[in-house]
Amino acid sequence: MNNNNVIEVQNLTKMFGDFTAVNAISFEVEKGEIFGFLGANGAGKTTAMKMLIGISNPTSGKANVAGLDVYKQAEDIKKNIGYMSQKFALYDDLTVKENITFFGGIYGLSRKRIKEKSATLIEELGLESVAKKLVGSLPLGWKQKLSFSVSLLHDPKIVFLDEPTGGVDPITRRQFWELIYKAAHQGTTVFVTTHYMDEAEYCDRVSIMVNGKIEALDTPKKLKQQFNVTNMNDVFLKLARG
Amino acid sequence: MSIIISNISKSYKKVNALKNISFDVKSGELFGLIGPDGAGKTTLFRILTTLLIANEGSAKVADFDVVSEYKSIRKSVGYMPGKFSLYQDLTVEENLEFFATIFGTTIDENYDLIKDIYVQIEPFKNRRAGKLSGGMKQKLALCCALIHKPKVLFLDEPTTGVDPVSRKEFWEMLKRLQQKGITILVSTPYMDEAALCDRIALIQDGEILEIDTPQAIVKHYPKQIYNVKANKMYQLINALNDYKYNHSVYPFGEFVHYTDSRMDFNSKDLEVYLESKNLSSIEIEETKPTIEDTFMELAK
Incomplete structure (x- = not known):
C-alpha cells in the first residue's frame, strides 16, 4: 500500500444473487483528500460504501481502508473511521454535552479525554450557550455541525459523510464546508457520498458510479473540461443519461 | 390570482x-x-x-x-x-x-x-x-x-x-x-x-x-462578486476571513465567492495580501451572482 493512500480499492465487486450491485471498481484516496463518491439512486454507492466501512463482505476484489483489510480486519476498520449521515444520528433527548460524552464513551475515549474534547468542541462550534440544552431543540444546521464534530471525536483517519449538507441553509452550509476543509487540512481524509452535485463541486476529486461501475474519476475542474460543461450537474447528466 | x-x-x-x-x-x-x-x-x-x-x-x-x-x-x-x-x-x-x-x-x-x-x-x-x-x-x-x-x-x-x-x-x-x-x-x-x-x-x-x-x-445583487482560488483552500478561506476589507466570504465549490467593502476595490491589492499569507497560484476573477449568493446576502 502506498504510504500516502488511506483507501485502496481493486476490482471490488458485490453480487446479490445474479445482480451485480458493484462491478469491479478500483480507486485510491490519499490522506487529507476530500473525495466525492457520486452516483444516481441505485447506482451502487451505498453498497460500495458498506463494504468500505466493514459492514458488508465483498464478493470479490480487494479493499484496504486505513491500512486494514476489509475481509480480515472489518472490526478494526470501524474503530478507525467516523461516520455521519444526513439523517441526523445524535440523540434528541440528550443535551449537547451528554451526546458528546455518550459518543466519546462508545468510541472508548477516557473520561479525561472526553472532558478535554468536549470543551474544545463546544468552544470551536460556539455552542457554549446551548451546551446544556437538548439537541432536539437546536436548529438543523447546528445539529449537523455538532454531528460532524462528534464523528471526529476519536480522531479517525477517515470520516465518511452521507449527504452531509442536504436541506441546510446556505450560510450554515458554508460553515459546514469550512469544518470539512479544516478536518482535511489537519490530515483527516473526507469521503463524501452524495447525489447533490453542488456538494460535489467542493471535493478535491470525485468519482461517478453508473450501474455499479465507476465511469469517471477526476477533479471537478477536469471533469467539467472533459465533458465541456460548466457544472457538475451537467457532467452527471451526460454520464448517467449517456 | x-x-x-x-x-x-x-x-x-x-x-x-x-x-x-x-x-x-x-x-x-x-x-x-x-x-x-x-x-x-x-x-x-x-x-x-x-x-x-x-x-x-x-x-x-x-x-x-x-x-x-x-x-x-x-x-x-x-x-x-x-x-x-x-x-x-x-x-x-x-x-x-x-x-x-x-x-x-x-x-x-x-x-x-x-x-x-x-x-x-x-x-x-x-x-x-x-x-x-x-x-x-x-x-x-x-x-x-x-x-x-x-x-x-x-x-x-x-x-x-x-x-x-x-x-x-x-x-x-x-x-x-x-x-x-x-x-x-x-x-x-x-x-x-x-x-x-x-x-x-x-x-x-x-x-x-x-x-x-x-x-x-x-x-438586484448589490456587489461585484469575485471567484478567488489559491493552492490551499482552507488557508485561503482563513486569510479572506481575516482580510479587513472583506464584505462576504463564502466557499463555492472550487472557488471562494468574495465581495469587498470598498468602492475602489483593486484585485491586485488582494493578490498581494494573499501572497503575504503564503498562498500561491492565486486567481481572482469577476463572476456573476447566483440565487444562492442573493439568498445569503439577504439572510446575512
Missing part, C-alpha cells in the same frame, strides 16, 4: 413558524418557494391546503377562503407532501384507483393529464408502492395528486433525496403540467432549481426575504 396570501402568521409552542407572510401566485404560474429546512415552507403549504389554521391573516386558493370554504379547496387542489404518503401495501394501480374514487372520479376520466407520467410507472402497476424506487414513488405520488384534475398543485419538496437525472425529468414534467393550465406552487431547498420557476419567494426563519423572477433577483 390563483393563490392570495395576506399577512399570515403561525406559531407553534415556542417557534414562530411564519411571520406576517403575504404574496400572490398568478393563475397558470409556476411559483417556487425557496428556503432551507425549518424556513416555514411546509407550514405554509399545510395552511393553504386547509390542513392547518393560521393564527393571523387570511388566504385564498382558487378563489376560496382557506378557513370558511375549506371543503371546496380540497376538491380543487392537489397536494404532494414532502413525506411519501401513499399506501405502501397497495399496488401502484390500487393507489391511483383509490385516490380517483375518493375524489369521485375515475382513472379514465382524467387519464390525459397523467398519461405522460403514468406510462413510465405502468410497467410496475402491480407492484406495491412500498417496493418502488424513490424516483418511481415520486411519479406515482404526482399522479395521485393530479387524478382529480386540480386547478392548483402544491408540491412540498418533491425533489429532495432524488438524483439529478430524476430531478431533471421531474421539472420537465412540471413544465408540461403548467402548459395544461395548472397553477403550481413548489418548494425546494435547492437554489439551483429556483431558475426553473417563473417567480420565486426566498424564505428563511418564517420570513420572506424577496419575491421576484429568478433573473431579477440575481440582478
Whole structure:
C-alpha cells in the first residue's frame, strides 16, 4: 500500500444473487483528500460504501481502508473511521454535552479525554450557550455541525459523510464546508457520498458510479473540461443519461 | 390570482413558524418557494391546503377562503407532501384507483393529464408502492395528486433525496403540467432549481426575504462578486476571513465567492495580501451572482 493512500480499492465487486450491485471498481484516496463518491439512486454507492466501512463482505476484489483489510480486519476498520449521515444520528433527548460524552464513551475515549474534547468542541462550534440544552431543540444546521464534530471525536483517519449538507441553509452550509476543509487540512481524509452535485463541486476529486461501475474519476475542474460543461450537474447528466 | 396570501402568521409552542407572510401566485404560474429546512415552507403549504389554521391573516386558493370554504379547496387542489404518503401495501394501480374514487372520479376520466407520467410507472402497476424506487414513488405520488384534475398543485419538496437525472425529468414534467393550465406552487431547498420557476419567494426563519423572477433577483445583487482560488483552500478561506476589507466570504465549490467593502476595490491589492499569507497560484476573477449568493446576502 502506498504510504500516502488511506483507501485502496481493486476490482471490488458485490453480487446479490445474479445482480451485480458493484462491478469491479478500483480507486485510491490519499490522506487529507476530500473525495466525492457520486452516483444516481441505485447506482451502487451505498453498497460500495458498506463494504468500505466493514459492514458488508465483498464478493470479490480487494479493499484496504486505513491500512486494514476489509475481509480480515472489518472490526478494526470501524474503530478507525467516523461516520455521519444526513439523517441526523445524535440523540434528541440528550443535551449537547451528554451526546458528546455518550459518543466519546462508545468510541472508548477516557473520561479525561472526553472532558478535554468536549470543551474544545463546544468552544470551536460556539455552542457554549446551548451546551446544556437538548439537541432536539437546536436548529438543523447546528445539529449537523455538532454531528460532524462528534464523528471526529476519536480522531479517525477517515470520516465518511452521507449527504452531509442536504436541506441546510446556505450560510450554515458554508460553515459546514469550512469544518470539512479544516478536518482535511489537519490530515483527516473526507469521503463524501452524495447525489447533490453542488456538494460535489467542493471535493478535491470525485468519482461517478453508473450501474455499479465507476465511469469517471477526476477533479471537478477536469471533469467539467472533459465533458465541456460548466457544472457538475451537467457532467452527471451526460454520464448517467449517456 | 390563483393563490392570495395576506399577512399570515403561525406559531407553534415556542417557534414562530411564519411571520406576517403575504404574496400572490398568478393563475397558470409556476411559483417556487425557496428556503432551507425549518424556513416555514411546509407550514405554509399545510395552511393553504386547509390542513392547518393560521393564527393571523387570511388566504385564498382558487378563489376560496382557506378557513370558511375549506371543503371546496380540497376538491380543487392537489397536494404532494414532502413525506411519501401513499399506501405502501397497495399496488401502484390500487393507489391511483383509490385516490380517483375518493375524489369521485375515475382513472379514465382524467387519464390525459397523467398519461405522460403514468406510462413510465405502468410497467410496475402491480407492484406495491412500498417496493418502488424513490424516483418511481415520486411519479406515482404526482399522479395521485393530479387524478382529480386540480386547478392548483402544491408540491412540498418533491425533489429532495432524488438524483439529478430524476430531478431533471421531474421539472420537465412540471413544465408540461403548467402548459395544461395548472397553477403550481413548489418548494425546494435547492437554489439551483429556483431558475426553473417563473417567480420565486426566498424564505428563511418564517420570513420572506424577496419575491421576484429568478433573473431579477440575481440582478438586484448589490456587489461585484469575485471567484478567488489559491493552492490551499482552507488557508485561503482563513486569510479572506481575516482580510479587513472583506464584505462576504463564502466557499463555492472550487472557488471562494468574495465581495469587498470598498468602492475602489483593486484585485491586485488582494493578490498581494494573499501572497503575504503564503498562498500561491492565486486567481481572482469577476463572476456573476447566483440565487444562492442573493439568498445569503439577504439572510446575512
